[in-house]
Amino acid sequence: MLKHYLKIAFRNLAQQKVLSGINIFGLSVGIACFSLFLLYAVHEFSYDRFHTKADRIYRIVEWWEGGEREPGGYAWAYTPVAPAMKRDFPDVEYAIRLKGSDCIVKAADKVFRTSITYADTAFFHVFTFPLIYGNTNTALQQPNQLVITQEKALQYFGTANVVGKTLELKTDSAFVPFTISGVTENIPANSSVKFNLLGSFEHIANDPMVQQSNMNWYMTIGMQAFVQLKPGSRLASEQNRINLFRRKYYPDDYKPKKNPTKEDLIQTSFRLQPIRDIHMNPTIEGGNDPKNIWILITIAGAVLLIACINFTTLAIGRSAGRAKEIGVRKVIGSQRKQLISQFLAESFLLSVLSAATGLMLGSLLLPLFNQLADRKLSFSFSRFPELIWLLIGLIVLVGFLAGSYPALVLSAFKPIEVLKKKVRVGGSNLFTRSLVTLQFVLSIGLIISTVIILQQIAFMRTKNIGLNKENLVMINTEHIGNKRIYPLYKQAIENNAGILGVTASEMGLGAGEGLMGAGYRDFKGELKGVIEYPGDYNYLNTMGMSLIAGRYFNPALASDTTGAVIVNEALVQELLGTTPEKALGTQLLNAKGNRGTKTIIGVARNFNFEDLKQKVRPQFYYRPSAFQPSRIFVRLQAGDPGSKLALLNKTWKKLVPDAPFEYSFVDEKFDNFYKNETRWSNIAGWAGGISIFLACLGLFGLAALAAVNRTKEIGIRKVLGATVTHVAGLLSKDFVKLITVAFAIATPLAWYMMHYWLQAYAWRINITWQVFALTGAFAILLAVATVSVQAIKAAIANPVKALRNE
Amino acid sequence: MIELKHISKWYQVGGKPTFILKDINLTIKEGEFVSIMGPSGSGKSTLLHILGMLDDANEGEYHFMDQPVHSLKEKQRSQIYKQHVGFVFQAYHLIDELTVYENIETPLIYQNIKTNERKAMVADMIDRFNIVGKKDLFPTQLSGGQQQLVGIARALIAKPKLLLADEPTGNLNSKQGEEIMDLFKQLNKEGVTIIQVTHSEKNAGYGSHIINLLDGRIEKTN
Structure with a gap:
């Protein structure tokens, strides 16, 4: 029996090359995506399992x-x-x-x-x-x-x-x-x-x-x-x-x-x-939130769903072509459940074929995915034995998801009516229309989200954070006689062309660098955390930070290394509750409530030393008397940094031959704060691109079927004088309607989701209507282009031929 | 074998029932060869479909081999149908995706007959209909007469007691038609009860009885 079903299924696949191609290709892409995310999830949940104890x-x-x-x-x-x-x-x-x-x-x-x-x-x-x-x-x-x-x-x-x-x-x-x-x-x-x-x-x-x-x-x-x-x-x-x-x-x-x-x-x-x-418990510092994995799986599931929907809608769309077969089978003794099994067998066959190609595609895409996800994954069934079961489950799920509705609908045909050609099953009932709409809701939603994430990243990268991070090089001097190296190095490079300033600090800047802080009492006596930043005298001016009150550190004043601090606006506001001018000369209260060691000599404009998710926290700068810088900052002249870096490297090799010259650009260090966001935008972008591609693929098939199912109508219309544009418009209209509805549904959903997402950022963009308008226009244009190909083909066909066929 | 009592079938058109069959009473004995005749729209095909259990009557009783078909459940009905009834169509209705051999084999698959037994039965049938050379061809590669032969072979493969034919020669030329009718006669001699719908007086002449239908009623039987 199964052999018989599979035989029929193969012949159907071979006969309907375009549709089979769309189905298998679409499902393969969906399965490839999903299996990659599955691998990722399995990997994330497999942490530390390899220890025998x-x-x-x-x-x-x-x-x-x-x-x-x-x-x-x-x-x-x-x-x-x-x-x-x-x-x-x-x-x-x-x-x-x-x-x-x-x-x-x-x-x-x-x-x-x-x-x-x-x-x-x-x-x-x-x-x-x-x-x-x-x-x-x-x-x-x-x-x-x-x-x-x-x-x-x-x-x-x-x-x-x-x-x-x-x-x-x-x-x-x-x-x-x-x-x-x-x-x-x-x-x-x-x-x-x-x-x-x-x-x-x-x-x-x-x-x-x-x-x-x-x-x-x-x-x-x-x-x-x-x-x-x-x-x-x-x-x-x-x-x-x-x-x-x-x-x-x-x-x-x-x-x-x-x-x-x-x-x-x-x-x-x-x-x-x-x-x-450890790896998957977010309540303990450093643990990851499994929620993110579920979000990823959901996105991948959406892509897979879109591919499954293609199968379903195309199968329904083609039902007219199979009605006779179903009628005959019923007449010669098939029961409904046998027909259901037959159709399910077909979708399972397709699912298995697609899984095979999908897994190949997945392994081809693995390097790209690893880059996106920042992981080193490999399809290893020996390391992840559960992957086999998950993939089998996936195949069954896809077969079932894609095949069950057509199986139910097709097997319910009444043989007499079908054989008498009383039922003309068109390509689109309410159900398939809803499915197509759902596909476009998902893809449009993903694309809108991607655009908004990208906008936010661009905003965070280009926002003036209160420090000039361009053309600024940071050199790591940890473990190399900090005290000794900095003055020598500074002296050696300071007066060269293209070097605009040299300073140093005991802390780095940007992603992956530590922060130091301590508790201080505010004017109400409450304990507040304050970030302490030990830098050289010229730190603030070299970094391009500006003062709004008071003065910079002065090397000539001995007191500037013992108790002088320059605070930021946030500290003035939150700890002192006063204006910058009045803050000058104030002494900070330490955690025990004592005064006297730290006197404010200046107030600096707020500077976002953390990522833009955080508000600027209270912070002060000071010049320690025993200054042990672990980072040297060099401000370069704008333009190609090559020659200046060569100079820095050469000087370093001369002064510190026994340690590697290690530098980074401060703007990159700040960009690295947004690695996660960039990753998410990449993932959403790929998923959005793939899903709209799959949805259009399905649309292409549906349009082809609609053209076939309406051959006679088109023929009659043309005989009556309809032009090509008219006919093409007639076929496109239905689909454009669906996509407009999808757009109307996706817009508020995407707006709500992204609005929620943006709340995590203290500095964020406003969502503008242009994003939605452009995405919507893009989706509709793409859909029209897809459908038009088929519509025009149908419209320019000779009407006499169409009518004779009937 | 078959007994119809007060069978009626109608459709609601604009709130009023339009009768297709009205108060049909009919008895057909095993071994008969009955032809149903009548003009277009007289209800011939509907009667045949009701006899073949592909359609339900709105009213009346249908006894098939002493079983009350009208009150049986779908499952039991399809059981009787599968075992005892074969169908032949004017348009052949072969499955295009299957070869001749597979088309003939399919009913046996639905009756869960084992592969070896199936092979033997299909081989016998193909021999008998002299289509051994055609068994691996697809329906579209055959002439109309050959397709109808396959259709009949398929209808007979499960050894039905009753063969129903809806204008079996309607799409064939006269020579092919004659051959098919000769075959029916032969089958009838071997004990298969045959009911055919036909337009042709000549074809009707092959049968033992003729039932004339007009506007859903039996006009006369002879």
Whole structure:
């Protein structure tokens, strides 16, 4: 029976080449899109699963709850907590601390900047990172041993087997040799724990800061900690035991307060977070929101739906051509359900064929998709076995979604009526009209969204943020004798042509750079966070920031390095509640309510040092007396930066031969704030483009069918004197109506969604009517063009032929 | 074998019923060869469709082999129909996408007959109709007479007791028509009950009975 169905299905496919082509191509594109997003989702949800003991590995997090705070957790770990847990809980098998930092390494006389992670010795007992060379039991035993990834080994040494070789790590004054004790396979893309170089925690145990943090149970130094529980332990769910543990080491936190402030109401606890939960738990800092994945899947689903709708509408449109077959089959004994199975078999066949081509298309598009999604995905059924089931499910779903309505409609034909040609099933009943409208609602909506996201990105990139970020180069001077280098370097380049200014600061600027801050009391006595920005005297003027009151720092005044600050407008408003002029000379109140250390000498115009989602927060600039700049900023003359960069590089090589010259353009650093937005606009743009393409493809097929179904009518009209334009208009009119309706539905939906999306931005564009008008006009033009091709073909055909056919 | 009692069929046109068949009473015994005649619009085809269970009467009783067809459920009716009735059309109504062989085979598929058995039955039928050389052709590659032969072969493949034919020779030339009618006569001799609708006196002459219809009523039987 099935063989019989498939045979018929194949012959139908072969006979209706254009329609089959549209169907298979459309569904392939839809499936390709969907499978890529599926792969992405599977990848995102597969994080950290590869550890063989993943079900027993937990991350120690600090959980804050109560007061006015949204409950949430932080992944920082206090240095002594993890060892204490191992000591106090018999069911903690291992405790691992991970401390990452930035470093400069020398390998075979070449220097590189990279990241390094220091871990406790049991690292390889807990995490599954197989070593290609070396022994996991001994790899981290000595403080001067290093494990390196295969990728980095190849980069530094040109070969993977580098066990026993020496890698030198730069400290402030010298290079310290390390022995490579192991080479790991490259870290899987779906690992939350990542490293390039892995050193022993022992090595940094004597670092003053680490030592200090080991004594201070409140001090964080950017460390994460994991524990591995013994099999059968339920510690992670026995919050009581963990709370008792915390009470033991933080007794002060549990003493009743006399006048509790808002901050005192926040209750702090430790929690154990399963390692597989890290990547997809947004309540803990650094976790991703699964909502975004569902949005992506929904977009991909919309594209797939559009392709399925093509199949459905075309099948209905062609029903006239198949009516006879259905009638005959019923007369010779077929039951309705047998016909339903037959039609479903056809759509399943199509679905399987499309899935095959779709997966090929998907793997071809994978590199592009990886770029869009900023991932390194691959279709690996061994790594993602569930992908097989999901794809089978997808095929069944597509077959069913696309085939069920035609199957129900076609199988319901009455044989006698069909055979007597009483039913003329046209191409469009209300249902198919609604489906076509839905297709265009989705595509128009996606395109409008894309345009608005793009507008917002362009706005954020070009907005005057209160600092001249053009032609500004930032050079990284971390770990290279900061104090010494900056004045020398400045002196060496300052007076060259094309260099307009040189300054430095202890903090970077733009995406991926840190911020420092502290709490200060405002004029009502409430605690407010203030960003502190340590820069050189000439920092503000070189960066192109302007003052609205007071003066810049003056190197001649000794007091300017001890207590002078230049604040921004936001600080004046929120902390002082006064005007810039009156703020001058005011002293800031620190968190304890004391005055006297920081006097305002100037007020700077607000500068968006964060992305434009944020309002400008209170901020002040100061010149520390012991200035240790980690970034040098060089303002170049506008124009081709090539020669000036060459000069910067040459000077650097001369002054700092043992560290790489690492620079970035500040405007790019700011653009990087909008990586996410750019990604979303890319995704929405592609989805919108593909979906309107698919919708038009369907329209093309429907128009062809409409022309066929109305051959006789067109013939009669032409005999009666209708012109080509007239006939083409007649055929296009129906479709244009549908698209106009779609536009009317999509507009408010897209407006509402994008309005909601824009609310996340403190600085945002206004949605203008032009976006809608242009998108609508574009969609209608495209549809008319598509339909016209068929309409004109039908209109110029010889009417006599058409009538004779009847 | 067949007994119709007070069968009527009408359509509502502008609120008034327009009768197509009115109070038809008819008995047909097994082994008969009946021709239904009458002018266009007299209700011949509708009567045939009701006899073939493709259409329902609005009123009246229909007994087929002692089963009350008019009160049976769709499923039981289609069971009887599949086993006992074969249909031949004026326009042949072969499935264009299937070969001759597959067209003949299809009814057996719907009766869930096993592949091997199906092969044997179709091979017999193709032999008998002398169309072995044509079995892999598609309907559009055949002449009208050949197509009708395939149509009859398909109608007979499930060994029906009753063969219904709606102007089986209407699209054929006279020689082809004669051949088809000879075949019907032969089949009738072998025990198949045949009811045909026809315009042609000559073709009607092949049958044992003629029923004349006029405006939905039986005018006379002979």
